[in-house]
Amino acid sequence: MCNDLRRIIRFFAVVVLVLNACRADHKAPLSRRIGLGEKLFYSTILSDDGSVSCATCHQAGRAFSDGLQRSAGLGGRLAQRNAPGLFNLERRAPYLSEGGVRTLEEVVIAPLHDSVEMGSNIGRVVYRLWQDTLWLHHWLSVWDSLPSPHTVTKCLADYLRTLKSESSRADRYYRGNTTLLSAQELAGARIFTRPDVGCARCHHGPDLTDNQFHNVGVAPQSKDQGRYRLSFEPGDFGRFKTPSLRNLRFTAPFMHDGSLPTLAEVIDHYTHPGHPFSSQDEISNPIVLNPEEKKCLEAFLFIFTDSDFVEVRRRRERLLGLAP
Ligand code: HEC
Ligand code: HEC
Secondary structure, three states, X not given: OHHHXXXXXXXXHHHHHHHHHOOOOOOOOHHHHHHHHHHHHOOHHHOOOOOOOHHHXXXXXXXXXXXXXXXXXXXXXXXXXXXXXXXXXXHOOOEOOOOOEOOHHHHOHHHHHXXXXXXXXXXHHHHHHHHOHHHHHHHHOOOOOOOOHHHHHHHHHHHHOOOOOOOOHHHHHHOOOOOOOOXXXXXXXXXXXXXXXXXXXXXXXXXXXXXXEEOOOOOOOOOOOEOHHHHOOHHHOOEEEOOOOOOOOOOOOEOOOOOEOOHHHHXXXXXXXXXXXXXXXXXXXXXXXXXXXXXXXXXXXXOOOOHHHHHXXXXXXHHHOOOO
């Protein structure tokens, strides 16, 4: 009897959720949606066993990366890749290293469903929110409808869009303050754009990325197929999305597999004459730089680090008691 009752209640719950998902929902104001999205981002209700939140792998103090070579998800199991920092995401589509996802609303579903990262699914998350009185209370104070896949993904995406990093020393310099950069950093800027070095070929624009896919010879023997996983085009094997070069002070280790622990090692990777570049590599001629030039390049890359962004977000975490 008890089981029958539970089944009936569950049936009606599903009917209400489905109907609810179809309703128009533009009533919730943006600022309130962002607040709910932030709560969701920091909540372990999103993961199967209640142990992992988005913030487990995307930590404010590390510009929303996690400092690990590969992220640790449920039970400490390793995710496939290194967690990137999260900022200026509106300019970063398509998302993920192979670029298979076009919108932020869609990309937030990927970690929920990944068996290693959160091991849940959007239906289960909605159902749990629906069963939690406190969450329902928060929800209904913002939306005039119960949680649904649409509104959950919308809130998370609205929150992600607020993570804006645009007050590094480089930003201030390019806005017109010419006194902020040292001679070494300015020399680094010239090296970065030199045609024989060519970093700016792929790393350009406000976030120092072309948002395209390239093979720069990282882990050529790796099982990670990169963009090939999406396109099945042989030329895409080992191509990954060009990452932003902002906030490098906070986002080590580097590359899709986190295989390079420091920025100096990344620069060595691009210049190492003995590096086993693959045949499809787009940097088949190693770049020649002397130790002094490498130092200048490194100093230049660090000026895109936005400590204000990280500090403001950390303070907010502490103030609201959000930190995991
Ligand atoms: C277990 C660790 C882990 C958890 C939990 C996790 N992520 Fe991630 N996240 C990653 C990794 C690793 C990547 C890189 C994947 C790739 O490149 O294919 C990533 C990529 C992303 C990206 C794409 C960034 C870009 O520039 O393409 C976004 C956005 C994102 N995560 C948001 C979230 C949100 C929102 C949550 C919670 C719903 C979340 N993540 C939970 C590890 C995690
Ligand atoms: C042909 C395009 C291309 C060129 C030229 C290029 N890069 Fe990259 N860069 C990439 C791609 C693609 C990745 C990501 C590779 C991966 O994840 O395996 C990357 C990764 C990086 C990273 C790691 C960022 C992170 O968060 O993991 C740094 C730092 C970097 N590049 C700096 C440079 C410098 C300095 C130069 C010039 C010496 C340069 N790049 C030249 C495409 C390029």
